[in-house]
Amino acid sequence: METSAIGQARPQINAREKVLGRARYAGDLKLAGMLHARLLRAPHAHARIVSVDTSAARALAGVRAVATGADVPDRRWGVGHKQQHVLARGVVRFVGEEVAAVVAETPEIAEEALDLIRVEYEELAPLLDPALSLDPGVPQVHEGGNLSEEINIDRGDVDAAFAGADLIHEETYTTHSQYPGYMEPMATLAEVDGAGRLNVWTSTQSVFLARQRLAEALDRPISSIRVIQPTVGGGFGGKIIEERSSVIAAFLATLVDRPVRLGLSRLDDILSGCFSVPATIRLKMGMTRDGTIVAKEVDILADCGAYAGLAGEVMTVTAMRSDNMQRIRNIRTRARLVYTHTMPRGAFRGFGGAQMSFALNSHMATMAEMLGLDVIELHRKNAIGPGETSVHDWKIGSCELPACLDQVSEAIGWGEKRSRAKAGGVLRRGVGMAAAMHVSGNRTIGNWDGSTILLKVNEDGRAVVHTGESDMGQGAFTMLAQICAETLGIPVAHVTVAAPDTDNSPYCIGTLASRVTINGGMAMVKAAEEARATILAAAAAKLGCDAEDLALVDGVIRSADGAHTAPLAEICRYHIYRHGGEGIYVKGSHDPQTVRFDGDFRGNIAPAYSFAAQAVEVEVDTETGQVRLVETYLSDDCGVAINPLAVHGQSNGAAVQALGWTLYEELHFEGGRVINGNLADYTMATADAVPMMHSMIVEGYEPNGPLGAKGASETAILPGAAAIANAVYDAIGVRITDLPITPEKILAGLAELEEASLA
Incomplete structure (x- = not known):
């Protein structure tokens, strides 16, 4: 490249659609026949659910379904600890836990129906102070006690080292919870299509981890679920794999067999964590x-x-x-x-x-x-x-x-x-x-921290990057486009990065642990190098010279002596339209040489x-x-x-x-x-x-x-x-x-x- 694509202060490749208001977030999406969901949350930190009367809510005109914990799958879901149902069953464990959900023709009807649900609770003593959690006789949040996990690490000879120290200082520090504060509260649109597959558009940092969570919570095969990432308005960790609203929205879509959109208000988003x-x-x-x-x-x-x-x-x-x-x-x-x-x-x-x-x-x-x-x-x-x-x-x-x-x-x-x-x-x-x-x-997520990029170079010499890695506003797609352009030898403007889609994207973990640049970027380098080698081999065949003598710069293929030249688009078309030809579609995978704990x-x-x-x-x-x-x-x-x-x-x-x-x-x-x-x-x-x-x-x-x-x-x-x-x-x-x-x-x-x- 005459001007490197790397190291340049470059606006994000999707900045224009955002500033023009044309970016489509999950809360903007609509499907024919779409219904709206709202959630009833527990008012108590700890209580037994004695009964739930949804009859009045169901009778309200425009209500299409009311769901409670009695309606959801028996299977529990969670990251390491399988503790949660789609909606609370039997007991609530924090103020704001989802107890019931309403699906209605309009958001206003759904809100009205929430007020008609009658829940009888038996209040139980809550445990609110973590400093008391391990004391005898305190309320138990889960069977088996209040200790979720404990780790102990001992390296070297600590006592001897302290004995030999000239200065020892000890202090206790306390830190508090912080809300992610993203611009876009959680939103999800879900539908069951005519083939019975569940399609979910949700604000997520990982479409594949979201699909895994949905399959577990809804107790259905992974391949029966498709997750698509719309534009995401920030995540900061809160949209990885812990949020519950996408699970509830997907379940409700299976319940009514119509598209359902669940968009959280700011208060809802804060009450639900994370x-x-x-x-x-x-x-x-x-x-x-x-x-x-x-x-x-x-x-x-x-x-x-x-x-x-x-x-x-x-x-x-x-x-x-x-x-x-x-x-x-x-x-x-x-x-x-x-x-x-x-x-x-x-x-x-x-x-x-x-x-x-x-x-x-x-x-x-x-x-x-x-x-x-x-x-x-x-x-x-x-x-x-x-x-x-x-x-x-x-x-x-x-x-x-x-x-x-x-x-x-x-x-x-x-x-x-x-x-x-x-x-x-x-x-x-x-x-x-x-x-x-x-x-x-x-x-940490299994013994794999890799990434895969599928790279397609079209007949006009422009590239499309297919990735399961996520851009939630931090600029991951722009980074991939720059690496692709630099390695392949084309302008950044000629690279499109497709939104993650579990049906069409290669499997990737997504945006967490600052891993996308280093692992997704390495996969991008490998894919672009493979595509460049394929293109130069085709150019050598067409131009009658050695591939080693050719370079691809700014979308043009040239030999070192200048005797042979061809536009990239011409070579891409040649690669297809010949005996045994095909489109240029390559893969780059990278899994670093790291070691699991x-x-x-x-x-x-x-x-x-x-x-x-x-x-x-x-x-x-x-x-x-x-x-x-x-x-x-x-x-x-x-x-x-x-x-x-x-x-x-x-x-x-x-x-x-x-x-x-x-x-x-x-x-x-x-x-x-x-x-x-x-x-x-x-x-x-x-x-x-x-x-x-x-x-x-x-x-x-x-x-x-x-x-x-x-x-x-x-x-x-x-x-x-x-x-x-x-x-x-x-x-x-x-x-x-x-x-x-x-x-x-x-x-x-x-x-x-x-x-x-x-x-």
Whole structure:
């Protein structure tokens, strides 16, 4: 290519249809005869369903069906723990659990019918505090007890390492749930076609995992279900495999034998979850005088809510992922996941990494101060490097964390601002930083983390990419189009990426664990190389020369000496219209050489690992307790940036999400009921709370990634909370260990400092 398709700031290939309002989301789709569904949710955190009277609702004109737990399949579904039915049967375990569903001619009739359903409950004592879950005599969320999962990891000689440490620090940190906050609440359209197959259009991050969930929950063969992905308005982990509304919509379509659309309101979406996993983390670390980390002990209590879902995997990430960021050999970890009678928690952007990042980075800043060291130098001293193997056997192919630290330090003026005299007065400023790592790919869903691309080159020389990987707004389709164009030798504008469809797309896992760029991208490289080889072989036959002498550049095939040339379209037509000819349709598959965890949680689970650092400045109002983010610099080690514009967009979005989690977002409950379940009361960061965002990229070269690339976006959400907490401490001397950082906590901390100074 005269101009490379890689490394150029490029708008997303589907941006035009979005800004023109022509993108079709699941909530926009309509089919002839379509009906509308609405859900009746439980008002109690824990209750036995005594009876459900649906007679009045069924009698309402325009109602076509009313379903309860008595109507759904007996088979239970779930990720690892098979615990849920399509609708609640016998007992409800959280406020908002789906008890009944109405299908009607209009949404208004369906809403009216909900008010006519009479449910008699026998209220039972709820378990709402995870700290009490394992106490004797407390209510049981499920038979067998309230402990969902427990992991224990022991590496090296922790006791001896602590005994030899010059400094030991121990603290407990608490983190809370965060709502994904995507622009598009969950929506699904489902129908049973004339052949009896179930067709489902749903907002999902993985059409194949969605199909698997539907087959299990509805107790029908996988091949009798087709899942198509419309445009998706954000996911952030909440639309992987835990949401229930698509299951209910599909079941209702089989019940009425007409198309059914179920679109959740914002309140419905919040009540149904899935929020991030809250955790209490006790962290103990030992260091030598020079800042070398010699020992680490962690105890985690995480809350999955009423159903486990992916929360066990999330907890595992919280427990051990950050260990791999540093050179440390002595680790003892215990992590327990417990049930409560609250909404289910599970996957969220960063997948458990943010919880431990807050604790670890707060801890390191505290210990750096105790040792009289600069925390940036503390991170640099302990950072793992390329070619090294971590304590859990992770093999680091590329790591630019030191360069990330340099970049944010220089950008914010770290040395100057850290050394300035502390100002008095009402408004006080401070700076803080944090660092983090994340996976690019993850061999956890069976012993496969691969991807397959089917590539079709049409008669006009333009390409169509068929993939089961998902674009939920992050730019995955644009990335695949760029890699295809660069490798094949055609303009990006000549590449179309078809929407995932389980009938027409190759099997792929979908968007999770920052795996699409590195694994889908590698499959794209292989498919494009296969197509190019096929085209050049055909061109050699037609032009009467050797394929090795030919190159495909900007859609034109030329020999090295310029004696032979042909437009790509001419060769593509030639490939078809000859004896034994056919269209150009090739496959590229890639499964990285990674290793699934063994029983001791050892194994190189990802082909690459991404790193990030963030430095922030805050201003704290000592009269009101309000914290304002003044500026932020975030540096992302993503390997070669396929599309820098997309990386910057994702990094900035992640930083804002971290800002919201740290300062603004908090669920409030009364008796297990969410009392701020709308965007007026559940406060996310708005434009006036966000300063100018500075996103920076450190480009290394990832040897296991496509054209040197690895994952971006998720790593960028991880450092924010600790960076802000550290900056607050720098400003006013108050260390907040319990998120979110609210004005009340700031004022209480200042009062404690004043009281201590007078003692």
